[in-house]
Amino acid sequence: MIKSTAPDKRLILPDLLKGFAVIFMIMVHVTDLFSDSATYHSAFGNVIRLLGGPLCAPVFLIFLGYFTAMKARHPLKIASRGLGLLFWGILLNIGLNFFLLLSILTGKSNEVPWKFILGADLLPLAGLSLLLIALAIQLLQKRYYIALILGFLLASLPEIAGQESMRIPVMLNSFIFGVSDWSYFPFFPWAGYVLVGFAIGSIDVKKILRPVRFLPLMLPLLVVVILFFSFGFSNSTNLSDYYHHGFGLFLWILAVVLVWVFSLSFFPKKIVDSVVGRFLVSCGKHVTAIYVIQWLLIGNAATLWFFGSMGYLEVIVSMLVVIALSSVAGIWLGRRFHSYSRQKLL
Secondary structure (H helix, E strand, C coil): CCCCCCCCCCCHHHHHHHHHHHHHHHHHHHHHHHECHHHHCCHHHHHHHHHCCCCCHHHHHHHHHHHHHHHCCCHHHHHHHHHHHHHHHHHHHHHHCHHHHHHHHCCCCCCCCHHHHCCECHHHHHHHHHHHHHHHHHHHCCCHHHHHHHHHHHHHHHHHHHHHHHHCCHHHHHHHCCCCCCECCCHHHHHHHHHHHHHHHHHCCCCCCCHHHHHHHHHHHHHHHHHCHHHHHHHHCCHHHHHCCCHHHHHHHHHHHHHHHHHHHCCCHHHHCCHHHHHHHHHHHCHHHHHHHHHHHHHHHHHHHHCCCECHHHHHHHHHHHHHHHHHHHHHHHHHCHHHHCCCCC
């Protein structure tokens, strides 16, 4: 079973989970932007999107909520961090689309720049989620059940709101309900994962929760994952359905993540201490830097050279190259600027 042996008692399991998540995320970004039509729609592409779906963004968001609850920061600090995430998210949008925006400015492209600058991606979503927590912290702290109910409500609201959600102006609505093609992680339903993580963290303020205590839940959760696998697979591998999913897929993804957490928690320590295990844990520790670097590489490389052009072999090689460059640079930057790296974005 995984246990922390670090002097600062840092938990290894969250880093391991985030390490896997950022590697899967790089794989799905490379596949989605670099692969040709045949590769994208193949079984290979679907498997990559499945790995890069339930086991990526939901993991980041759940741990964002979990550690926000565990640290019990002042509302102003939480709000400040949320605003920072919004700012850095927009800046990252500009960075990853730099050459595309340059071609728009020089008249080489007729695309509308705002949809690339204001793309509703993971960092803006995280920022909005923290702003909500900052506003409601007095209500949520020590009341995990309220955070849990609110998380489920956020996940189900798009289906409840229906056509009423269309009345909000498009630019704003992209971040809220996700009605535009540049909305990837709208507030509804994705903030629900942050609130579920906050609920778990509110229970675990004394770090009493251990996966072994919840082992009896493993079997029923696994049954849920298997019984509804066809539903989950089809919705997770269709990006439009995944980005704008409803309450049913939300519950299935939560079951998948919990099974994944239980499974990794019982990894033999020998595997975690191996070269691969240590690499994944390091990626998890420095996930923010790796996340930013991989997007800068993939986004601009797609614009300049590779968009929709690669077969299986080229995609796999590109994955390995981007993983190597992003992880080496991200881990180095995280260690080099250690005091800054403590202020985790993800």
